[in-house]
Amino acid sequence: MAAMHHADVHLITSWARQCDGIVLDAGCGPGHWTGHLAAAGVDARGIDQVPSFIDHARRVHPGTPFEVGDIDAMPYPNAEFGGVLAWYSLIHHDPDNIARPLAEFARALRPGGSLLVGFFLGGTIEEFDHAVVRAFRWPSEALRGRLVDAGFEILETHTRTGSLASSPKPHAAIIARRL
Numbered sequence: 102m103a104a105m106h107h108a109d110v111h112l113i114t115s116w117a118r119q120c121d122g123i124v125l126d127a128g129c130g131p132g133h134w135t136g137h138l139a140a141a142g143v144d145a146r147g148i149d150q151v152p153s154f155i156d157h158a159r160r161v162h163p164g165t166p167f168e169v170g171d172i173d174a175m176p177y178p179n180a181e182f183g184g185v186l187a188w189y190s191l192i193h194h195d196p197d198n199i200a201r202p203l204a205e206f207a208r209a210l211r212p213g214g215s216l217l218v219g220f221f222l223g224g225t226i227e228e229f230d231h232a233v234v235r236a237f238r239w240p241s242e243a244l245r246g247r248l249v250d251a252g253f254e255i256l257e258t259h260t261r262t263g264s265l266a267s268s269p270k271p272h273a274a275i276i277a278r279r280l
């Protein structure tokens with residue numbers, strides 16, 4: 102919880118509470134947001150491609166469902182979820198391939214369902230090394246355009262400056278509604 106910025110806690114918790122249905126934490130990592138949302142009374146579950154993250158998540162948050170899987174091809178029926186949280190989980194996708202997870206999110210959300218995307222803000226789409234793995238910063242307008250192309254209506258864009266010494270880069274979040 103210490104690494105969670107208070108503005109993010111507020112944004113993610115209030116967003117998830119107004120989602121109508123199950124909230125999927127897509128690219129949940131070790132599951133701290135999924136666990137936080139479940140503790141806040143949200144019907145939340147998590148998916149990540151890294152088995153050790155999912156093992157950890159299951160151990161630390163027993164009772165919350167987690168599965169190993171790829172957000173580019175998710176093992177869920179159409180219209181299963183009321184919300185999808187993609188919190189820094191799209192940052193590693195090559196911009197040429199980001200349409201794939203966005204199409205998956207649109208497919209797995211029911212019409213009217215909500216998507217919350219968190220990402221590093223940049224002046225252009227630019228690559229950088231994040232925790233030794235390649236990642237991309239996005240201008241908000243560029244990511245909003247990809248979301249619209251994937252069948253979403255943009256509802257809100259939030260930005261903030263990174264305040265952690267370890268993460269001084271500007272952050273942004275977009276809330277979009279699946280049409």
Ligand SMILES: C[S@@+](CC[C@H](N)C(=O)[O-])C[C@H]1O[C@@H](n2cnc3c(N)ncnc32)[C@H](O)[C@@H]1O
Pocket residue numbers: 127128129130131134148149150151154170171172173187188189190191192193
């Ligand atoms: C920067 S971490 C963010 C983790 C978590 N959402 C958080 O906010 O702490 C990015 C996560 O996305 C996951 N991820 C990236 N691409 C993925 C994919 N194609 N399928 C599933 N998970 C993916 C990574 O394994 C990693 O756990």
